[in-house]
Amino acid sequence: MNANALAILSGGQDSTTALFWALHKFGHVAAITFDYGQRHAIEIDAASKVAEMAQADHYIVRVPQVLSSTSPLTSETSLETYDNYEQMDATIGDRVELTFVPMRNPFFFVVAANKAIAIGCRHLVTGICQEDNANYPDCREDFRSAFEKMTNLALGLKSNPVQLHAPLMNMTKAESVRFARSMPRCWEALAYTHTAYDGNYPPVSKDHASILRAHGFEAAGLPDPLVLRAVQEGLMPLPATANYHQ
Numbered sequence: 001m002n003a004n005a006l007a008i009l010s011g012g013q014d015s016t017t018a019l020f021w022a023l024h025k026f027g028h029v030a031a032i033t034f035d036y037g038q039r040h041a042i043e044i045d046a047a048s049k050v051a052e053m054a055q056a057d058h059y060i061v062r063v064p065q066v067l068s069s070t071s072p073l074t075s076e077t078s079l080e081t082y083d084n085y086e087q088m089d090a091t092i093g094d095r096v097e098l099t100f101v102p103m104r105n106p107f108f109f110v111v112a113a114n115k116a117i118a119i120g121c122r123h124l125v126t127g128i129c130q131e132d133n134a135n136y137p138d139c140r141e142d143f144r145s146a147f148e149k150m151t152n153l154a155l156g157l158k159s160n161p162v163q164l165h166a167p168l169m170n171m172t173k174a175e176s177v178r179f180a181r182s183m184p185r186c187w188e189a190l191a192y193t194h195t196a197y198d199g200n201y202p203p204v205s206k207d208h209a210s211i212l213r214a215h216g217f218e219a220a221g222l223p224d225p226l227v228l229r230a231v232q233e234g235l236m237p238l239p240a241t242a243n244y245h246q
Contacts, residue, residue, distance in 0.1 A: 004121040007030070008239075011033065012043070026123060029125075035061070109151075120163050128166050144166050148163065166195065172219070175220075
């Protein structure tokens with residue numbers, strides 16, 4: 001496709017995978033990252049590294065202190081941790097995750113849509129996924145489709161409308177890992193992504209995002225390039241799970 005796309009890039013696993021999907025689908029791809037006062041600048045550093053590896057134009061939009069939240073991502077609230085995936089799944093269940101930042105995705109998508117129109121683009125790309133749907137309401141397909149409709153109503157676009165693409169929407173974490181593996185440049189970039197909610201590298205914490213990421217690679221039967229990078233740098237031992245011992 002010769003059209004241009006703007007990918008919303010957090011620096012994490014899913015948004016990175018979506019960015020590289022866009023590179024295969026569109027003629028020219030740019031990335032947009034938000035500095036919204038999150039506690040850990042490592043996310044923005046990761047996004048910058050990934051955008052560089054993707055050779056994508058990269059816009060960093062600074063909107064600190066706009067989003068109010070008790071989420072540990074933006075406040076001093078303690079981060080909930082778990083012993084393993086099974087305990088985490090039983091503890092969280094269908095509740096909204098404590099790290100959820102209210103209205104963050106809608107706000108980011110509005111700003112991204114504004115930027116897309118300004119640069120003559122009609123395609124937005126996001127890494128949201130319904131695997132997180134119970135715990136993150138703004139990662140669901142019904143939210144994606146509603147936002148797309150609202151955007152085009154707000155812009156008065158009936159022909160050549162804005163499209164919000166979410167290529168991972170219906171994938172499990174294991175499926176999204178295998179999907180990333182099918183794109184060699186993406187697989188290399190995953191080594192420089194950041195997922196851990198505690199903001200630390202190497203990724204040895206037991207927060208929701210870290211456990212979910214590790215579980216996805218384990219279920220896919222593939223080693224996480226980020227973990228292999230940390231092992232090679234002598235920062236952590238090789239995990240004991242089977243996906244690292246094939």
